[in-house]
Amino acid sequence: MKAACWHGRQDIHVEHVEDPKILNPRDAIIRITSTAICGSDLHLYNGFIPSMKKGDIIGHEFMGEVVETGTGVSNLRKGDRVVVPFPIACGHCEPCSRELYSLCENSNPNASMGEALWGYAPCGIFGYSHLMGGYPGGQAEYARVPFADVGPLKVPEELTDEQVLFLSDIFPTGFMAAEACGIRKGDVVAVWGCGPVGQFAIKSAYMLGAAKVIAIDRFPYRLRVAAEQGGAETINYEDVSVSEALREMTAGRGPDHCIDAVGLEGHAPGLKGAYDKAKTIMMLETDRPVALREAIMNCRSGGTISVAGVYGGFIDKFPMGAIVNRALTIKSGQTHVHRYMRPLLERIRSGEIDPSFIITHRLSLDQVSEGYSTFSGKEDECLKVVMTP
Numbered sequence: 379m380k381a382a383c384w385h386g387r388q389d390i391h392v393e394h395v396e397d398p399k400i401l402n403p404r405d406a407i408i409r410i411t412s413t414a415i416c417g418s419d420l421h422l423y424n425g426f427i428p429s430m431k432k433g434d435i436i437g438h439e440f441m442g443e444v445v446e447t448g449t450g451v452s453n454l455r456k457g458d459r460v461v462v463p464f465p466i467a468c469g470h471c472e473p474c475s476r477e478l479y480s481l482c483e484n485s486n487p488n489a490s491m492g493e494a495l496w497g498y499a500p501c502g503i504f505g506y507s508h509l510m511g512g513y514p515g516g517q518a519e520y521a522r523v524p525f526a527d528v529g530p531l532k533v534p535e536e537l538t539d540e541q542v543l544f545l546s547d548i549f550p551t552g553f554m555a556a557e558a559c560g561i562r563k564g565d566v567v568a569v570w571g572c573g574p575v576g577q578f579a580i581k582s583a584y585m586l587g588a589a590k591v592i593a594i595d596r597f598p599y600r601l602r603v604a605a606e607q608g609g610a611e612t613i614n615y616e617d618v619s620v621s622e623a624l625r626e627m628t629a630g631r632g633p634d635h636c637i638d639a640v641g642l643e644g645h646a647p648g649l650k651g652a653y654d655k656a657k658t659i660m661m662l663e664t665d666r667p668v669a670l671r672e673a674i675m676n677c678r679s680g681g682t683i684s685v686a687g688v689y690g691g692f693i694d695k696f697p698m699g700a701i702v703n704r705a706l707t708i709k710s711g712q713t714h715v716h717r718y719m720r721p722l723l724e725r726i727r728s729g730e731i732d733p734s735f736i737i738t739h740r741l742s743l744d745q746v747s748e749g750y751s752t753f754s755g756k757e758d759e760c761l762k763v764v765m766t767p
């Protein structure tokens with residue numbers, strides 16, 4: 379089959395590889411009909427995620443048709459159309475039974491790597507490094523889906539791939555980030571980063587009762603989508619001071635909740651940005667937490683910082699004093715996608731949201747290199763790339 383393989387920094391291309399096979403009774407093989415490039419895939423593309431090996435098949439946002447099932451899978455049949463959650467979860471361990479699927483204790487065969495870096499290991503994730511289990515991903519013609527009796531969600535025929543594909547990651551991820559804020563009616567939520575997750579966080583914050591959402595970014599086209607599609611007020615941090623603007627928009631108190639939908643490759647103008655850029659280049663810091671710091675410093679006292687962006691390692695100049703002295707709460711986590719797929723599918727079915735609004739580029743899998751470079755370079759007003767094998 380054809381698959382997008384990682385070969386090093388900014389080197390991802392399609393290759394012919396062996397077809398996946400059923401390895402365990404609870405596996406299913408999916409013929410992929412749609413697959414997307416995620417903002418977090420750009421961290422692989424740009425070489426920020428350790429433990430990648432040449433030839434690794436990447437991609438964790440995919441859906442398709444079931445073509446084969448193991449003997450332990452009774453809920454799926456050949457021909458079923460399913461969307462697959464990006465975390466791999468067994469459904470039965472202690473964290474899974476508490477619906478903390480991204481913390482599954484049975485899906486990461488390389489747990490010792492996670493333990494060395496983070497204390498304990500997270501779950502396995504499709505196409506996202508050996509640290510996350512070394513599973514082949516879904517930017518391919520076929521994928522093996524472990525624990526297929528638990529993960530894949532059957533989707534109704536009347537909805538298109540483009541409407542349901544993002545249940546695999548970014549819609550639940552934006553939603554969980556907003557939910558973690560504990561929004562009460564009338565609250566103001568600020569969202570750093572207007573990429574796909576930021577856009578879904580904006581929509582979700584309104585669904586959960588926010589009175590106002592403020593979107594922060596530097597690309598006018600992304601801010602335009604946040605305003606037009608999401609109904610957010612916007613701040614372009616290259617034009618104005620974020621702190622001053624937020625104070626003005628919140629009666630001098632700061633937003634009730636702040637969502638970091640940027641993660642470890644944050645960009646900042648001037649000295650602030652140069653500091654982290656230099657430190658990461660010298661390997662003195664692994665991540666560039668510019669959005670996170672700004673979210674902490676600008677959140678109202680007693681508010682919540684919800685981190686949806688990916689961080690991998692260690693950060694510098696972390697304003698712990700602000701957190702302690704102003705009673706801030708930090709919430710984070712890889713998304714427990716399984717928990718959100720059904721309720722969010724219902725919101726799509728009822729017409730409350732059509733997630734396809736973020737798609738700007740439709741490519742074939744053969745054009746994957748172009749997809750990555752366009753998305754990574756924010757060229758051609760690229761917000762989301764969907765590919766068909």
Ligand SMILES: [Zn+2]
Nearest residue numbers: 416417418547
């Ligand atoms: Zn993703």
Ligand SMILES: [Zn+2]
Nearest residue numbers: 468471474482
């Ligand atoms: Zn589990």
